Amino acid sequence: xxxxxxxLGMVAVVAWIELPNVFRQRQWKEVMVIVLMLLAGASFxxxxxxxxxxxxxxxxxxxxxxxxxxxxxxxxS
Amino acid sequence: xxxxxxxxTRQFTVLIFLSCIGDMILIYxxxxxxxxxxxxxxxxxxxxxxxxxxxWLMLHVSxxxxxxxxxxxxxxxxxKWLGSIVNLWYLFYFFMLCSYLVREVGDFLTTQIFLNxxxxxxxxxxxxxxVYALHAGLESIGRSSEILxxxxxxxxxxxxxxxxxxxxxxxxxxxxxxxxxxxxYGAYFASIYPFGExxxxxxxxxxxxxxxxxxxxxxxxxxxxxxxxxxxILVSLLVLGVDMTINNTYPTYFLAQKINIGNFLQRIESTxxxxxxxxxxxxxxxxxxxxxxxxxxxxxxxxxxxxxFPAAIMLFGMADLAAPDVLYYLKHIVPYxxxxxxxxxxxxxxxxxxxxxxxxxxxxxx
Amino acid sequence: MTSKIFLTAISILLxxxxxxCWDRKELNELGIAVAIGVDTAPKNQFKVxxxxxxxxxxxxxxxSKGGTSVTVYEEVAPTMMEAIQKMTEISxxxxxxGHIRMFVIGEALARKGIASVVETLVREPTVRADxxxxxxxxxxxxxxxxxxxxxxxxPANKMYASLTVSSEAWAPTTKVxxxxxxxxxxxxxxxxxxGIQAVENKSDSDKGNSKDNIASTIPVMDLKFNGLGVFKKDxxxxxxxxxxxxxxxxxxxxxxESMEHVDTDKGVRIGIRTFDSKTDVKGSVVRGNPVIxxxxxxxxxxxxxxxxxxxxxxxxxxHWLEQQDNKHVTELMQMAVHSAQHTxxxxxxxxxxxxxxxxxxxxxxLKPNWDQTFPEVKVYYLTQVKLRxxxxxxxxxxxxxxx
Numbered sequence: 142x143x144x145x146x147x148x149l150g151m152v153a154v155v156a157w158i159e160l161p162n163v164f165r166q167r168q169w170k171e172v173m174v175i176v177l178m179l180l181a182g183a184s185f186x187x188x189x190x191x192x193x194x195x196x197x198x199x200x201x202x203x204x205x206x207x208x209x210x211x212x213x214x215x216x217x218s
Numbered sequence: 219x220x221x222x223x224x225x226x227t228r229q230f231t232v233l234i235f236l237s238c239i240g241d242m243i244l245i246y247x248x249x250x251x252x253x254x255x256x257x258x259x260x261x262x263x264x265x266x267x268x269x270x271x272x273x274w275l276m277l278h279v280s281x282x283x284x285x286x287x288x289x290x291x292x293x294x295x296x297x298k299w300l301g302s303i304v305n306l307w308y309l310f311y312f313f314m315l316c317s318y319l320v321r322e323v324g325d326f327l328t329t330q331i332f333l334n335x336x337x338x339x340x341x342x343x344x345x346x347x348x349v350y351a352l353h354a355g356l357e358s359i360g361r362s363s364e365i366l367x368x369x370x371x372x373x374x375x376x377x378x379x380x381x382x383x384x385x386x387x388x389x390x391x392x393x394x395x396x397x398x399x400x401x402x403y404g405a406y407f408a409s410i411y412p413f414g415e416x417x418x419x420x421x422x423x424x425x426x427x428x429x430x431x432x433x434x435x436x437x438x439x440x441x442x443x444x445x446x447x448x449x450x451i452l453v454s455l456l457v458l459g460v461d462m463t464i465n466n467t468y469p470t471y472f473l474a475q476k477i478n479i480g481n482f483l484q485r486i487e488s489t490x491x492x493x494x495x496x497x498x499x500x501x502x503x504x505x506x507x508x509x510x511x512x513x514x515x516x517x518x519x520x521x522x523x524x525x526x527f528p529a530a531i532m533l534f535g536m537a538d539l540a541a542p543d544v545l546y547y548l549k550h551i552v553p554y555x556x557x558x559x560x561x562x563x564x565x566x567x568x569x570x571x572x573x574x575x576x577x578x579x580x581x582x583x584x
Numbered sequence: 585m586t587s588k589i590f591l592t593a594i595s596i597l598l599x600x601x602x603x604x605c606w607d608r609k610e611l612n613e614l615g616i617a618v619a620i621g622v623d624t625a626p627k628n629q630f631k632v633x634x635x636x637x638x639x640x641x642x643x644x645x646x647x648s649k650g651g652t653s654v655t656v657y658e659e660v661a662p663t664m665m666e667a668i669q670k671m672t673e674i675s676x677x678x679x680x681x682g683h684i685r686m687f688v689i690g691e692a693l694a695r696k697g698i699a700s701v702v703e704t705l706v707r708e709p710t711v712r713a714d715x716x717x718x719x720x721x722x723x724x725x726x727x728x729x730x731x732x733x734x735x736x737x738x739p740a741n742k743m744y745a746s747l748t749v750s751s752e753a754w755a756p757t758t759k760v761x762x763x764x765x766x767x768x769x770x771x772x773x774x775x776x777x778x779g780i781q782a783v784e785n786k787s788d789s790d791k792g793n794s795k796d797n798i799a800s801t802i803p804v805m806d807l808k809f810n811g812l813g814v815f816k817k818d819x820x821x822x823x824x825x826x827x828x829x830x831x832x833x834x835x836x837x838x839x840x841e842s843m844e845h846v847d848t849d850k851g852v853r854i855g856i857r858t859f860d861s862k863t864d865v866k867g868s869v870v871r872g873n874p875v876i877x878x879x880x881x882x883x884x885x886x887x888x889x890x891x892x893x894x895x896x897x898x899x900x901x902x903h904w905l906e907q908q909d910n911k912h913v914t915e916l917m918q919m920a921v922h923s924a925q926h927t928x929x930x931x932x933x934x935x936x937x938x939x940x941x942x943x944x945x946x947x948x949x950l951k952p953n954w955d956q957t958f959p960e961v962k963v964y965y966l967t968q969v970k971l972r973x974x975x976x977x978x979x980x981x982x983x984x985x986x987x
Contacts, residue, residue: 148531154593155527158586163524171524174517178528185535197540199314199551206557330709335606346594391941461770462763472763475712485712 148186152179221356221425221511221522229360230426231439232367233500234419238443240501241322242412243494246447247454247469249411249552254404256390256460259452261401265408266444272413272563273440277433279567280420282574284428288420289512295574302516304566309512311562312418316505317536318547320344323498324537325544330471331488341537345530347499348506352526356425359503366496373493374446376486377470378453380477385456410556412447413440414563415501421508467544470494506533615677618654619740621725622701623690625660630693630701632667633658633726634679635740642737652795653737656730664704682710685744687717687762688725688780694813694820699769702818705762713763716747719813719820721779730793731782731805743807747778750809752840756829757809769818771937774930776832779811779823816930824923831920834913835878835933837863843887846908852891856884856909856971867938869946874939876963880913885973889980897979902971910967917965925959935961 156179163171188195225233250265251258283291289308293301324340332340351359394401426432454463454473463469474487510529514522541547547555621633634657641653657675661667671679687705689698705711720728729739736742751759757778768775783806797804812829814822824832833839839861846854861882868875886905889896896902924932936954940947950957 148535152531155531158590159524159527162586168520170517171519171521174513174519175524175528178513178525178532182528182531182533182535185532185539187535189535189538194542195539197542197546198310198536199540199554202558203551203554206554209557210553332607333709339606342597346597350594388941392944395944458763459767462767472713476714476763478714484714 144190145187148183148190151186152183155179223355223357223425225356225360225422225426227427227429227432227435229364230419230422230432231435232363233360233422233504234416234436235439235443236363236367236370236497236500237419237504238412238416238440239446239497240412240415241319241494241498242447243450243470243497244322244326244468245548246408246411247451247463248466248548250404250408250451251455251460251463253407254400255395255464256392256455257394257401258404258463259390259448259455260394261404262408262444262448262451264401264405266441266448268405268409269413269444270437270440272409273416273437274433275567275571276417276420276563277423277436279571280423282571285424287422287424287511287515288417288508289515292570293516295570295577305512305516308562308566309509309516311558312421312505312509312512313532313536314540315415315418316502316509317533317540319498319502319505320533320537321540321547323495323502326468326471326494327491329544330468331491337538338534341534344499344502345533348503349526349530351503352507352510353523356422356507359507363500366500370493370496373490374450377474377477377490377493378449380479380483381453381457381473383479384476385453386459387456389456389459407556408447410559410563412444414556414559416440417563417567418501418505418508421511422504467548609680613677614680615657615671615675616683617679617681618684618738619686619688619729619743620681620684621688621690621720621729622664622693623724623726624693624696629660629662630664630667631658631660631724631726632664632671633729634668634671635729636675636677636679637738652732652793654732654739656726656793658726664701665708680710681708682712684711684715685740686747687715688720688728689717689777690720690725691722691820692724694719694777694815697818698815698820699818702762702766702769706766713761715762716744716759717762717765717777718743718747718780718809719777721781721810721813721823723782728780728782728807731807732793732795732797732803733807734798734803739807743780743809746807747809751778751833751838754842756811756826756833758812758829758833758836758838768934772931772934773817774932775815775818776812776824776932777815778809779813781808781810782806783808814924814928814930814932816928821930822928824920827916828920828923831916831918832924832932834861834863834880834917835865835920837861837865839863839882844884844909844912845888846905846912848891848908850891852889854886854890854905854908855888856905856969857887858969859883859885865933865935865938867935867942869939869943869950872946874935874946874950874957874961876935876938876961878917878963878965880917880965880967880969882913882969884909884969884971886971886975889982892980892982892985896974902974906969906971909969909971913967913969914965917967918963921963925961929955929959931958 159175160172163175247258250261254261280288283294286294289305292304292308295301296304320341323344324337327340328335328337351362450470454469457473457476458466458469462472466472471487471491474490475485477486478484506529510522510525513525541551615636617634617636619635623631623633625631635654636657638653638655657671657679659667659670659673661670668679668681689701693701706713731739733739733742736745747757747759750757758776760775760777765775765777785802785804785806811826812824812832813820814824830842839858842858842861844856844858846856848854859882861880864879866877868877886896921933924930931954935958936947936951939950
């Protein structure tokens with residue numbers, strides 16, 4: 142629980158550092174990108190703290206390349 | 219142009235040297251030896267040639283639009299929609315690469331040196347250091363890598379020369395025991411793994427001062443890095459033998475523990491770890507830079523410095539999520555990662571080149 | 585303003601990580617173990633003995649408090665590392681394994697199998713691979729680690745130094761580090777480990793583990809390296825005697841300096857010091873049969889002559905002595921090979937690996953039945969000793985003594 146609060150604290154600190162400047166200059170695209178990345182970062186960190194076991198994003202890569210590997214294995218063996 | 223700083227050629231070549239070695243010192247010997255056993259050194263030398271070809275291809279593709287980074291060039295060549303999809307693919311690649319590097323550093327330090335420290339503290343320190351380096355700017359990164367290179371080379375030379383007295387040449391025999399095919403498979407591995415990941419440097423190459431001999435310098439430096447990796451594998455095979463190299467989690471650290479010159483220069487393995495950290499850090503900084511620069515260029519931002527901190531939090535979380543345990547990325551994911559590297563470093567650049575050539579021809583005709 | 589806040593935030597974060605390091609180990613919290621011994625215990629457990637340094641006794645410039653310089657902790661647990669952790673029940677400090685010099689395996693455990701113990705040692709991150717392994721001959725490792733020694737305040741250092749020096753200067757011992765042991769177990773499965781024994785000089789054997797042991801000129805108990813233990817597939821099956829151990833070391837090219845003697849048929853005994861011995865072992869397959877050729881080259885000097893009827897006045901006598909020495913060394917090696925081939929049927933010399941290196945295709949055929957083929961392997965010896973020096977006297981004066 143403490144760790145989750147710390148992560149949220151870090152996110153808040155980063156937002157406080159970066160966002161005011163960007164707001165002042167009215168760059169809405171930057172704001173959106175920063176907010177998106179902060180959300181992604183917060184969700185990754187909180188997931189890694191809370192959940193005990195989680196699938197890695199590289200299962201995507203495994204799924205994509207498994208047929209390729211099998212094909213090459215058949216050609217070469 | 220988002221980046222105002224410029225790297226000199228020498229700084230860029232130093233970055234290539236350190237990035238090519240990167241985290242390979244920790245995982246390269248055991249990965250290649252598990253495929254070609256005691257001929258891993260032959261695989262490594264052959265793979266060096268293949269890797270130089272890969273590097274040449276990447277450099278050629280970077281010269282298609284000399285002042286555009288990879289992300290911008292893909293947008294230009296593939297068009298807006300297809301280019302964005304390919305760019306997302308590449309950004310995912312850079313991001314996973316960076317988080318894997320952070321994870322490897324964390325695992326290495328907590329396995330060998332800091333046994334009780336939680337992983338997240340190591341990530342925090344490493345990521346904060348990277349953010350600090352990036353805030354200082356690309357030129358500072360270039361200059362500090364120039365300073366760090368002699369330290370790295372000194373440690374590497376001590377490592378190699380102090381272990382040669384303990385080598386046993388019969389560990390390399392029998393030559394080509396299982397034929398040429400395992401050696402070639404190992405060579406494929408050795409050419410893609412270190413050199414394929416140099417695609418991140420294509421994000422930095424527009425900011426290098428233009429000089430005539432840059433392509434030749436880069437090839438020479440990559441040759442040096444590959445030779446150093448082959449030397450390390452050779453030393454590992456000579457001193458430890460095949461089975462220990464394959465089975466050991468971090469064979470180079472185990473080797474560094476064996477250094478003993480006259481009972482005086484011994485137990486210096488923690489100092490050796492500094493060299494590994496330097497090279498992994500250089501590679502991680504470049505990947506981080508590539509990722510944030512890519513995001514900034516893909517979404518059309520005017521300043522990518524604001525993205526450093528949010529990306530830091532993303533890395534911090536993803537480093538834990540990237541792999542469930544050590545065996546996953548040391549053994550399980552390796553074939554898939556190699557295919558991914560091959561796609562990103564060879565297949566997509568080839569398609570880029572062909573598309574660019576076709577486009578030019580059509581434009582020339584019309 | 586932003587940079588100031590940024591800097592303060594960073595400093596606070598860094599203090600958090602640097603101030604309370606998770607892994608700090610103060611020196612006065614560590615019990616530095618210099619030797620570890622493992623024995624079998626009932627109910628499939630291990631009895632682990634740790635010889636831990638008492639720093640105040642060995643520190644230079646501090647007066648000793650009158651106790652022994654090391655203290656020994658013993659614990660019984662289902663696995664080795666559990667026993668090490670369990671020692672905190674009796675030890676005020678956690679036992680730290682980074683500096684161990686010797687690892688002693690009790691004979692009973694060696695006969696049961698050492699592979700799992702070796703693997704634990706290599707897998708554990710704090711343990712470095714630079715210590716020597718030995719087997720406690722006819723005894724338990726815990727008895728060996730309790731003996732105090734003169735000349736070296738820390739007995740583990742004495743064992744380490746003794747093994748290092750004797751394996752190079754007096755042939756029948758050999759030093760084996762744990763990663764070499766693991767490699768041999770993986771390759772041929774038949775390693776060889778030195779045996780160590782606690783030898784009683786007087787009958788007050790219960791004083792062997794105290795300072796009274798070294799209070800007299802002859803200690804009550806001494807640690808002696810005695811013979812080589814032959815293992816087959818990680819189980820101890822027997823011991824080589826002194827001559828066979830010497831032969832083993834000759835074949836393994838581990839001898840740097842040694843003393844030999846030659847008994848002539850005229851009843852004269854001549855002592856020869858061997859320097860610089862080099863052995864070349866080549867394996868090959870001739871018509872489907874494995875053949876090993878051993879070539880020993882060494883230089884020697886005459887050290888002692890016992891007897892009156894041998895003259896040392898010409899090159900021919902030296903030449904004759906060289907031939908006698910060649911025969912002697914060849915006999916030692918033959919004894920070792922005979923013992924390995926017929927008594928123990930274990931390939932302790934790594935002949936299989938040599939065949940593998942020289943002719944991999946033939947090895948693929950020979951490997952499955954190597955245990956049966958090994959006793960039939962033909963070994964050819966060629967020993968070339970060069971006696972160039974005779975010490976400080978030219979000819980023996982014993983002949984010239986007036987009766």
